[in-house]
Amino acid sequence: MIRKFIYILITLAIVFACATAPQPKFEFPASTRIGIVNHLERRATHRNFSSLRVGNFSKQIDVDWDIPDYIEKRLSATLKADPRYTVILIRPVEPLGGINQEPDLSDRTLTSGRLKPATADYLSFLSDKYEVDVLISVRSYRGPGVIKIDKHPIDLQGYGLFTKQLLMSKHAYAYANITVEVFKTGPLTYLGSGKPENRV
Numbered sequence: 001m002i003r004k005f006i007y008i009l010i011t012l013a014i015v016f017a018c019a020t021a022p023q024p025k026f027e028f029p030a031s032t033r034i035g036i037v038n039h040l041e042r043r044a045t046h047r048n049f050s051s052l053r054v055g056n057f058s059k060q061i062d063v064d065w066d067i068p069d070y071i072e073k074r075l076s077a078t079l080k081a082d083p084r085y086t087v088i089l090i091r092p093v094e095p096l097g098g099i100n101q102e103p104d105l106s107d108r109t110l111t112s113g114r115l116k117p118a119t120a121d122y123l124s125f126l127s128d129k130y131e132v133d134v135l136i137s138v139r140s141y142r143g144p145g146v147i148k149i150d151k152h153p154i155d156l157q158g159y160g161l162f163t164k165q166l167l168m169s170k171h172a173y174a175y176a177n178i179t180v181e182v183f184k185t186g187p188l189t190y191l192g193s194g195k196p197e198n199r200v
Contacts, residue, residue: 035132040068044160127185
């Protein structure tokens with residue numbers, strides 16, 4: 001029951017509550033090729049905080065629902081509904097590593113020249129290899145969430161559940177540190193991004 005509840009909360013946050021930053025508008029013609037590369041991990045994260053200092057932990061847990069597949073299917077189906085677009089699902093060959101630790105790019109990145117060189121090289125390689133006009137990157141990141149302890153935001157990784165125990169009270173929050181970033185290729189140009197608007 002709890003797993004289903006968490007799944008519903010995360011899904012609703014991801015699909016229906018993405019906040020996007022305004023960026024330059026591009027009109028894409030018929031036969032535009034859009035690549036989707038999905039770097040989301042398949043395991044959820046459970047982070048627990050206890051004011052007693054005993055029982056603090058952060059661990060990944062196996063779940064019986066597949067957030068990466070769900071997001072990929074929803075995104076792909078939405079794009080395929082427009083006859084102008086051809087959607088190519090790109091399977092990453094290796095883990096994203098340090099690139100996956102970067103926080104959301106929407107507040108600070110406008111062009112590939114401002115991306116870290118490793119990120120720009122990686123995305124350019126994918127766009128060239130699959131000959132896409134637009135590249136959509138779906139990934140998680142580590143960063144401060146809306147959940148605070150003594151007015152200090154808690155750093156959270158990926159998506160999952162944050163629990164806290166303060167003396168006799170216990171609280172649980174679903175969260176999703178997930179970002180969807182969109183790039184125009186040739187040359188690689190950052191168009192914008194969206195991420196769930198987590199609430200407590």
